[in-house]
Amino acid sequence: MSGDGSGRRRHVHILGHLVCIVGSPAVLTALYYVAPLDHGFNDLSFGALLGGLVLFGALVVWQASAISRSEYPRLRAVEALATAVPLFLLLFSASYVLLSIGNPQSFSEPLDRTGALYFTVTVFATVGFGDIVPTTPTGRVLTTLQMVADLVVVGIVAKVLFGAVRIGLTRRPGKYEQ
Template sequence: MTKFGHYVRGALVLLGGPVLMLVVWFTVPLQIFGPHNPVLSWTAFAVALLGLAALLLRQIWAELSGRTDRHPVVGISLLMVASMLVFATCYLALARDQGQFSGQLTTRIDALYFTVITMATVGYGDITPSGQEARSMVMLQILYTLIFLTAGATSIGRRTRIVIGRRLGHEPPDGPSRTP
């Protein structure tokens, strides 16, 4: 595959991947999760979040180590979207338990909206976590965002600077000097 084809394929995956993920998320039945099935709900959430964190770390490591045989930027971006969908699913399930949220959180759009607003740390105040489980999840999402998603975004920015620098004829720096 040519270098141009390589970039086109990556761009298609980068744009089409999140769209496909959203289409699947909006069509897959999620009623199995919620207060009526807490063991399954919490287990699925924990496994999904730990798995996504491990995959994110793997992709970030691939980017930092300079492995160019893969598309770490595309992988990191898709994993970031998947993380948002996992949190949105969790919020949707928690909202089925009265008293976890004040405000309107009844649809998938509401759950995705709340997830993005929380991730961006904007917090419009129209939906607020009022139950202990919901507040715990919001704190976990903020910590997850600060640790994993910020690291992912940083490595995407690093890769972008390197690619642009190479196109402009500049070699990327090797990193900080280790001489005393």
């Protein structure tokens, strides 16, 4: 390490990224558990889901730009994923909670927040254990929307973020990279 403080600055910078990588999902999950999700799924809820997905897309675009300019693009990409993916999953999970509250027969069992989050992650991971399934047309449409959006997230978003990492790395030739 040099005596000019650059080593310390680098460690502080890396620590900041690590705090965001752990903190973002924790804060988003905490907000999900305290959000007022006590009304049923309606047009306003669907609009909020679509608005949240637009916000998610804007976040990914902004994150890609930040990654390509970052001193540590790989860490910045992990930070972006640690924020964007939980946001994406929690948007659908909240929608499933609202749908289940408005019509408990929408799924094979009524969903609370934890059950909805579990269902969302099993759909995202394409595991589909079959223990919770959508049983109404609205539930099936919403789940289908998530499956299509999952493919977009896994394919396009990952390509965009990792492309931004590549750009960021080429902008800093020979520099030590984390």
